[in-house]
Amino acid sequence: xxxxxxxxxxxxxxxxxxxxxxxxxxxxxxxxxxxxxxxxxxxxxxxxxxxxxxxxxxxxxxxxxxxxxxxxxxxxxxxxxxxxxxxxxxxxxxxxxxxxxxxxxxxxxxxxxxxxxxxxxxxxxxxxxxxxxxxxxxxxxxxxxxxxxxxxxxxxxxxxxxxxxxxxxxxxxxxxxxxxxxxxxxxxxxxxxxxxxxxxxxxxxxxxxxxxxxxxxxxxxxxxxxxxxxxxxxxxxxxxxxxxxxxxxxx
Numbered sequence: 220x221x222x223x224x225x226x227x228x229x230x231x232x233x234x235x236x237x238x239x240x241x242x243x244x245x246x247x248x249x250x251x252x253x254x255x256x257x258x259x260x261x262x263x264x265x266x267x268x269x270x271x272x273x274x275x276x277x278x279x280x281x282x283x284x285x286x287x288x289x290x291x292x293x294x295x296x297x298x299x300x301x302x303x304x305x306x307x308x309x310x311x312x313x314x315x316x317x318x319x320x321x322x323x324x325x326x327x328x329x330x331x332x333x334x335x336x337x338x339x340x341x342x343x344x345x346x347x348x349x350x351x352x353x354x355x356x357x358x359x360x361x362x363x364x365x366x367x368x369x370x371x372x373x374x375x376x377x378x379x380x381x382x383x384x385x386x387x388x389x390x391x392x393x394x395x396x397x398x399x400x401x402x403x404x405x406x407x408x409x410x411x412x413x414x415x416x417x418x419x420x421x422x423x424x425x426x427x428x429x430x431x432x433x434x435x436x437x438x439x440x441x442x443x444x445x446x447x448x449x450x451x452x453x454x455x456x457x458x459x460x461x462x463x464x465x466x467x468x469x470x
Contacts (some may be wrong), residue, residue: 232262232264235260235264235265235268236264236268238253238257239253239257239264239265239268239269239272241253242254242257242268242269242272242275242276242282243272247279248281250276250279250282250285251281251282251284252285254269254272254285254286254288255285255288255289257269257289258289258290258293261293261415261417263295263410263441263443265293266290266293266295266297266298267297269286269289269290269298270290270297270298270301270302272286273301273305277313277314278313280313280316280317283320284320287317287320287321287323287324288320288324290324290328291323291324291325291326291327291328292327294327294408294443294444294450295328295443296328296329296330296332296442296444296445298324298328299324299330299332299333300330300332300333302321302322302324302325302328303325303333303336303340305318306318306322306336306340306368309368318368319367319368319371322368322371322372322374322375323371323375325375325379326371326374326376326377326378326379327378327450329378329379329444329445329448330379330444331379331380331398331402331405331445331447333379334376334379334394334398337372337376338376338387338391338394340372341369341372341390342387344369376390378448379446379447379448380393380394380397380401380448381401381447382394401447401448402422402447403423404421404422404447405422405445405446405447406419406420406421406422406445406446406449407421407422407426407442407444407445409426409428409440409442409443410440410443411429411430411439411440412440412441413428413439416429416430417443422445427440428440
């Protein structure tokens with residue numbers, strides 16, 4: 220694991236791909252350490268390879284938790300499209316604990332495209348549109364873990380939109396009323412391919428890379444994500460031990 224950290228100091232796509240091979244190590248602690256290290260390498264390939272290794276690690280909760288943490292930290296919005304459908308695994312025994320971490324990553328990424336699927340998930344739970352914030356009143360109860368997952372979805376919705384609604388019906392009304400304004404005032408985060416530095420700019424406008432603003436560089440920029448509210452304003456997870464942690468699953 221120390222060797223992986225040392226190699227990661229060389230910032231290059233080939234190095235990232237070489238490191239990512241250890242995500243399929245027979246040793247869960249090595250794979251988890253690799254996932255965390257990739258979260259320190261700000262490159263779209265890091266995110267892509269983490270997403271690609273969710274399936275191969277679906278029996279190893281500790282590795283999945285590390286993957287989800289790094290995907291949230293990197294923040295590439297394409298990952299969100301792959302994370303939200305994992306909610307369909309909510310009844311799979313091996314996924315019940317770690318799904319909360321996946322949803323937390325969705326909230327941290329902040330992709331506006333995740334809002335509608337998250338609301339649809341809430342509607343499919345017992346109680347449908349009338350389920351309250353913590354799944355009470357028939358809206359997503361059925362055990363402590365179900366309540367934690369419902370809470371994670373609620374936090375993700377707040378993190379992405381800045382809203383704070385109680386029932387799913389209220390969320391849908393609020394989202395319909397505020398979506399256009401939120402998108403019009405959204406912020407796009409870019410990454411410079413040359414310096415690896417990030418910078419923000421208003422959505423819908425030309426935002427040249429600051430490493431060469433006099434030249435109006437845009438070809439060296441790539442979009443990481445669009446957020447409707449700044450990440451620091453996103454509500455944090457409640458205190459307590461992370462779900463799914465500790466156990467390494469199958470090695």
